[in-house]
Structure formats: C-alpha cells, structure tokens
Amino acid sequence: MKKISEISEKIIQGDIRAIARGISLVENGGEEGEELLKNLYVEGRSYILGITGPPGAGKSSLINLLIDKFKEHFNKVAVLAIDPSSPFTGGAILGDRIRMQTHTGDPNVYIRSMASRGHLGGIAGATKDAIKVVSAGGYDLVIVETVGVGQSEIDVVKLADTTVLVLVPGLGDEIQAMKSGIMEIGDLFVINKSDKPESEKLATTVRWIVDEHYKDSEYKPPIIPTSVYKNEGIGDAVRDIIKHKEYIYRTGIHTNKIKLRIKDDINSLLERKLNDFIQKHIKYPEKIEKWVEQVYRGESTPFEIIKSIHENLIIDVKEEI
Amino acid sequence: MKKKIRILIAKPGLDGHDRGAKFIARALRDAGMEVIYTGIRQTPESIADTAIQEDVDFVGLSLLSGAHNVLFPKVVEELREKGAEDIVVFGGGVIPEDDIPFLKKKGVQAVFTPGTSIKDVVDFINKKMNEKN
Numbered sequence: 447m448k449k450i451s452e453i454s455e456k457i458i459q460g461d462i463r464a465i466a467r468g469i470s471l472v473e474n475g476g477e478e479g480e481e482l483l484k485n486l487y488v489e490g491r492s493y494i495l496g497i498t499g500p501p502g503a504g505k506s507s508l509i510n511l512l513i514d515k516f517k518e519h520f521n522k523v524a525v526l527a528i529d530p531s532s533p534f535t536g537g538a539i540l541g542d543r544i545r546m547q548t549h550t551g552d553p554n555v556y557i558r559s560m561a562s563r564g565h566l567g568g569i570a571g572a573t574k575d576a577i578k579v580v581s582a583g584g585y586d587l588v589i590v591e592t593v594g595v596g597q598s599e600i601d602v603v604k605l606a607d608t609t610v611l612v613l614v615p616g617l618g619d620e621i622q623a624m625k626s627g628i629m630e631i632g633d634l635f636v637i638n639k640s641d642k643p644e645s646e647k648l649a650t651t652v653r654w655i656v657d658e659h660y661k662d663s664e665y666k667p668p669i670i671p672t673s674v675y676k677n678e679g680i681g682d683a684v685r686d687i688i689k690h691k692e693y694i695y696r697t698g699i700h701t702n703k704i705k706l707r708i709k710d711d712i713n714s715l716l717e718r719k720l721n722d723f724i725q726k727h728i729k730y731p732e733k734i735e736k737w738v739e740q741v742y743r744g745e746s747t748p749f750e751i752i753k754s755i756h757e758n759l760i761i762d763v764k765e766e767i
Numbered sequence: 768m769k770k771k772i773r774i775l776i777a778k779p780g781l782d783g784h785d786r787g788a789k790f791i792a793r794a795l796r797d798a799g800m801e802v803i804y805t806g807i808r809q810t811p812e813s814i815a816d817t818a819i820q821e822d823v824d825f826v827g828l829s830l831l832s833g834a835h836n837v838l839f840p841k842v843v844e845e846l847r848e849k850g851a852e853d854i855v856v857f858g859g860g861v862i863p864e865d866d867i868p869f870l871k872k873k874g875v876q877a878v879f880t881p882g883t884s885i886k887d888v889v890d891f892i893n894k895k896m897n898e899k900n
C-alpha cells in the first residue's frame with residue numbers, strides 16, 4: 447500500500463486511481479482512512495446534489511442524462527451511487543452504474559458505486575467522507591444517488607445542498623402515505639416516466655401537497671415531469687436545480703448547511719476521540735469484566751462504578767496537564 | 768473491519784449472452800462480495816476505466832461468442848497501460864480448453880468454462896486476495 451501522504455497528494459492533483467483508492471480507504475474505515483481525511487479535509491467546496499426516490503423510479507437513468515446538461519455548468523462531475531448490501535451475506539450487486547456506463551472514459555466524469563454496508567437511511571456510512579475525497583479531487587459537482595428509499599430514509603438531505611425526489615406514476619396510495627414525509631425531502635420534485643398514463647394525475651397530487659405545505663414560503667419546490675425514454679424535461683430539471691442552487695447561495699441557506707455539516711464533523715470526531723481517550727485512561731479493556739462481575743455479585747452498581755471512574759479521571763487529566 | 772472484496776463482472780465485445788455473467792455476479796454477491804456489473808457490449812478500454820474508477824480487486828470477463836483470444840488479453844493490456852496491473856483479470860464462458868494456456872500466458876489468471884462450480888471461483892478469488900496482501 448502506497449503511503450497515505452502520496453495518495454493525498456495525487457488526489458489533489460485529480461488522479462483517478464488515487465481518488466478511487468481514497469474512497470476505498472474511507473469506506474474501510476480505520477487509521478488509513480482517517481489519516482487521508484486529515485490531509486484533505488474540505489467542506490463546501492463542491493455543489494452536492496442528492497437524487498432520491500423509490501426503487502426503480504429512474505434515478506440512475508435520469509442522472510445519466512443530467513450529466514450531459516450539467517457539463518455546461520460545471521467542470522467535473524462525480525457520481526456516488528449507493529445500492530443496498532445484503533443483510534445476510536454482506537455482499538451487494540451494484541447496479542446503478544449500468545445506466546450511466548456511456549460516460550465511462552470521459553475524463554471529466556467520475557462514477558463510483560458504493561454499497562450501503564449495513565448503514566440505514568439510504569446512503570452508505572462513508573458517503574460523507576467519499577464526498578470529501580472527490581471534492582478534494584476537484585469535482586465541482588457531486589451527485590449522490592441513494593438506495594431506493596421509503597420516507598424514513600432521508601439522510602441524504604443532510605449531505606446534499608439540493609435534494610431531488612424522483613417519483614413515478616403507479617405509486618398510488620403510497621404518495622398519500624408519504625404526504626407528511628416527502629415535503630421534508632424534496633427541494634424539487636421530478637415526476638419521471640411521464641410517458642406513462644397517470645403521470646399527470648400524480649403531478650396534480652404532488653402540486654396540491656406542495657402548495658399546501660409551502661403556502662407562506664418564498665421558495666416553492668417546482669414539480670417537473672420528465673421522461674428518460676423520450677428525453678423530455680431533462681433541461682427543465684437542470685434549469686430548476688440551478689435555480690435552487692442560486693437561491694440557497696443567495697439567501698445564506700447554503701452557508702448554514704455547510705456550518706451544520708462542519709458541526710457534525712466536529713461532533714462525531716470529538717465523540718470518537720474523547721471516547722478513545724477516556725477508555726485508554728480508565729483502562730477500560732482490562733477492567734470492564736471486573737466491573738461486570740462486581741455488579742453481578744451485588745458488590746457495586748453501574749452508578750457507583752461510574753462515580754469512582756469519574757473522580758479518578760479528573761485527577762488523571764489534571765496530572766497530565 | 769475486514770476489507771470487502773470488490774469485483775467487476777464485465778462483458779467485452781458484441782456478445783449478448785449475459786446469463787452466465789449475471790449468474791456469476793449473483794453468486795459472488797451471495798459469497799459476500801461487492802459486485803459491479805457493466806452490462807453487455809463494453810470495450811476493453813471502458814472495462815479498464817470502470818475497474819479503475821471502482822477500485823476493484825478483480826475483473827471477471829464473460830464471453831460466449833468466441834472472441835476471447837482477442838478481447839481478454841486486450842483488457843489486461845489496457846489495465847497495464849493505465850498503471851493498474853495489480854487488478855487480477857480472469858474469465859469464463861464458452862472457451863475451448865486449447866485456448867486456456869494462451870490466455871494464461873497473456874495474463875488472464877484463470878478461466879472457468881460451463882459447468883464450473885461457484886466454489887472453485889470463490890476459492891480462486893480468496894487465494895488471489897491472500898497473495899495480494
């Protein structure tokens with residue numbers, strides 16, 4: 447394995463092999479992944495577009511067409527496409543890429559399939575870190591395709607600057623059921639497969655829900671019919687996505703999102719580091735079984751144990767300073 | 768966490784027989800691997816580019832049309848040219864026994880013909896994975 451500093455250097459130069467390896471490192475977690483992120487921490491440098499929606503809605507097929515149009519607005523496009531891992535074997539078939547394969551070979555398009563690896567919420571645990579890797583590699587647009595989701599799996603909203611919810615006719619009652627959920631997800635609603643019957647009816651229903659929900663708001667999510675088969679509506683979608691981008695940059699919403707993400711990064715790092723530090727100082731691995739034994743025999747309680755740890759810990763830290 | 772094995776199953780050339788490739792893809796998923804499938808009609812160059820972008824450990828080629836002697840070595844070459852010779856290339860499909868020594872000489876590290884058990888494929892992958900580390 448090459449040295450991490452060397453890989454970081456190459457990532458910053460935009461080397462594809464290094465970027466691909468870098469994503470694997472953050473996916474696998476551990477010290478190498480952390481070392482890498484330490485070298486290339488970035489936040490807010492790229493514009494991040496989340497594409498979510500039920501299984502088979504046409505997310506990947508849409509992204510395939512969107513990429514062409516986005517080239518007028520961005521220099522380099524990265525796609526992170528997430529598919530579910532099998533909860534039984536841990537394996538996965540990553541099938542999103544097939545729909546975008548025509549872009550392979552384009553030096554300004556990078557496509558990476560990621561397995562969810564047990565993470566719930568429609569994305570992989572390492573998606574956030576993978577975004578940082580491609581962002582450091584100079585991709586100014588990062589598109590994240592989620593696992594086909596229900597209404598509870600909306601983690602992508604936190605990572606993305608703009609989230610597009612793709613819906614398709616035939617969902618019927620599900621739309622009604624999603625009513626409360628979907629408003630929080632979509633900055634834009636794309637009604638794909640508009641070549642199919644019932645698509646207008648769906649658009650009307652969504653319009654009705656959106657109007658109701660955004661009655662008093664400055665921004666009203668647009669509802670855009672598209673058809674991948676007929677190559678219709680793609681330009682409209684790109685235009686409205688860019689409009690949303692401009693809206694969040696203008697109003698400071700973007701700045702707030704970035705700060706929230708930075709806060710998240712600090713919090714999770716702090717939590718992990720503090721935990722490591724404390725475990726080391728209280729000699730957790732050596733002692734835990736003894737504590738369990740004490741409580742089991744009725745000689746102590748978890749509260750008493752924590753209290754004594756707490757007191758000793760304060761002394762320890764003082765000594766260290 | 769143990770490193771996940773990532774593998775690309777690819778169909779070079781014009782051959783449309785995709786049952787075997789899909790069968791292998793599912794079997795490897797069931798063996799706990801992360802499998803990317805390219806779909807049919809890929810050029811050796813796009814297969815190599817895909818392998819690099821996806822940072823796979825292996826590329827498994829599937830061909831039933833008879834063009835393996837040209838296309839399999841071409842994928843190996845493309846990977847080498849792009850500085851990714853550490854990615855293991857192997858293959859399967861309707862391939863005469865007599866062609867296998869030639870393919871191996873060209874850097875195709877194993878060939879699995881109709882009727883091979885999936886266990887043999889998984890064993891090969893695990894063995895190569897151990898050699899890599």
Ligand code: B12
Binds near residue numbers: 776828829861879882
């Ligand atoms: C089903 C079939 C078709 C179906 C394909 C459906 C599909 N979507 O796949 C249809 C009817 C469409 C078809 C069409 C044709 N076919 Co056809 N077809 C077959 C047949 C009968 C079975 C293939 C199959 O699906 N087997 C089942 C799968 C699971 O097995 P498999 O693919 O061999 O895979 C196994 C192994 O090979 C290995 N493996 C395969 N790939 C990989 C990859 C990796 C990485 C690994 C590890 C292992 C591995 O593992 C698998 C499991 O053991 C074969 C004859 C045969 N007995 O092989 C002819 C055969 C492949 N077809 C043949 C021909 C000529 C054609 C046509 C050109 C006919 C024509 N004149 O129109 C067309 C071409 C179509 C095209 N676009 O390319 C010839 C090829 C001759 C050659 N190689 O010289 C064959 C060999 C028949 C023959 N004896 O002449 N065919």
Ligand SMILES: Nc1nc2c(ncn2[C@@H]2O[C@H](COP(=O)(O)OP(=O)(O)OP(=O)(O)O)[C@@H](O)[C@H]2O)c(=O)[nH]1
Binds near residue numbers: 503507545
């Ligand atoms: N009729 C019609 N079919 C479409 C359209 N867009 C996509 N499809 C088809 O819908 C199926 C699913 O498309 P994908 O792009 O894989 O959908 P997805 O949302 O990415 O699917 P998952 O990632 O598996 O959730 C494919 O068979 C597409 O060809 C469209 O506009 N009209």
Ligand SMILES: [Mg+2]
Binds near residue numbers: 541542591
């Ligand atoms: Mg998809």
